[in-house]
Amino acid sequence: MARREPALRGNGWLRLPFWLTYLFLYAPIAVLVVMSFNRNKTPYSWGGFSLDWYGRLAENSSLRTGLVNTLIVALGSTALSTVLGTLLAVGLARHTRSRVLDALSTLPAILPDLVLAIGLLVFYSAIKMTLGLHSVLVAHTVFGMAFVTAVVRARLGHADTSLEEASQDLGATPYTTFIKVTLPTLAPGIVAGALLAFTLSLDEFVIAFFTHAPSQPTLPIVIYSMVRFGVTPEINALATLLLAVSFTVVIVAQRLTKLTEAL
């Protein structure tokens, strides 16, 4: 018979704090998911299982526009910040020794959102740029790029420069070396950075709130304007869907990084 791990044995009461912590972490989310399937409108009683709220969701046109806007911003800013962030990380690691430049590259990731939001808004009006989806997209690229740079830079830190030298030694130009050797060794970091930028952009509120045009709200802004009048089960359904999306992204991310590492 297999012996049990000692940590799992012993008095059941000692495990109580452990389970309470998990309850604290996940009970709100569980309630939200359950309520999204509740036929009753109030969260105080269970009226039976129903998918009504999901149906209502599909009919809500302002939520649909918000979702489309958010997807445009998230996909666009992820694409931009992945390319720019990777190039910036490689440039920093291989062509400068400046610690200041290094720190500045990832600063937007640590800066309070509010500071970044106000700064961007002031900048946009200074250059007389109109607000719209493009202004949110650029704003999200600013912090998305900082995250991609940080993740890729960390991976470059312990990547071996002798691989790149070996490539040149075997006759590859610096460009071929970048495509054939540098990028593949960085792939797990790039994928992780891109997924991070995507999930962060998906539910970003503060910066989008400051930089969007009233006619083009993103999903978090639409939701915010809805909950000002109270949380409806419709919102629960929407949150449950978002939860499913972020779970999928995380799982895909893990699969992908394993895959690229095995490559």
Place this chain on the structure above:
Amino acid sequence: MNTLISIEGVSRRFGDVTALDSVSLDIRQGEFFALLGPSGCGKTTLLRILAGFEEPDAGSVRLDGADLLAVPAHRRPVNLMFQSYALFPHMSVEKNVAYGLEREKLPRQEIRRRVSEVLETVGLAAHARRRPHQLSGGQRQRVALARAIVKRPRLLLLDEPLSALDKKVRAEMQLELKRLQHDVGITFVVVTHDQEEAMSLADRIAVMQGGRVEQIDAPVALYDRPRTPFVADFIGANNLFAGTVSGGGLEVSGLGVLPAPTAGLPEGAQALLAVRPERVRLGQGTLTGTVVDVSFYGGVSHVALSVPGHGGHVLVATQGPARVETGTEIELGWDAADGVVIAADDAAVENGAPV
């Protein structure tokens, strides 16, 4: 033999570290050349200059008489086998080996043929589809070697190629390297800090210390006629005595006048006498010592003696079992012609050792 590479006055500094200090040496077409020296003496830096990853602050490097420093690394007919092997982890063994040929835009057919040929040569044909992380240290080393020689470079540089291997595999690989160099006829420059490895592999050795070349010679000449105190001490075991030339010998304080080939040196000149352990005779001679240790190695025995007035022990190597016991007092000596005298200005003066 023609000169392939000619290095002249090459210096390289990193901050206040002088990695290379005016190094000059020639490497001949088709030879197996070794750079030997303790860790940190600049061997890797010199290789990296030849490969094109490092630029000297001063000096010139010519290949077939043409300036090599003006050519970027990826266009040099020179390949480096990295100390860390630097195999591409995301490519199979055959992809790693084919990488250099693909860069030359050779026809696919030819690439495939040359890759399988070279994998056959290094005995890895069965592992062509494996990834580097699925191979043992010795196998990885052979992939790195295959990847470099498949390009048929004019010059192959190997940085401590065997240092990551355990002793048994290492001896095997030394033989294999030598055979391979003979078969492919490429000029090899191998870097090592292991003098036995350099002696057994190379046609000629450059002994380096502190960024300078101390001596360049064939292994036997290096052993028999060291020209600097460092070489005398670094290559093989030696008994060293510092003193002044006096009355046809070397006067060493505390020991008196020792037999030494001092012809050509002015009376009173400072010099170092080096005597190999196998040249010292026990039973008669100018010195008297006490046996402190006897070790028997089958074919030879090593005897260590303490001689009053001499700092370290005097080492003696004798054929077969030594017929002395620890604690006995015994006379020892050597023929003047069996010592090597190195004048204090580091120049070779005279040597008594037969060639």
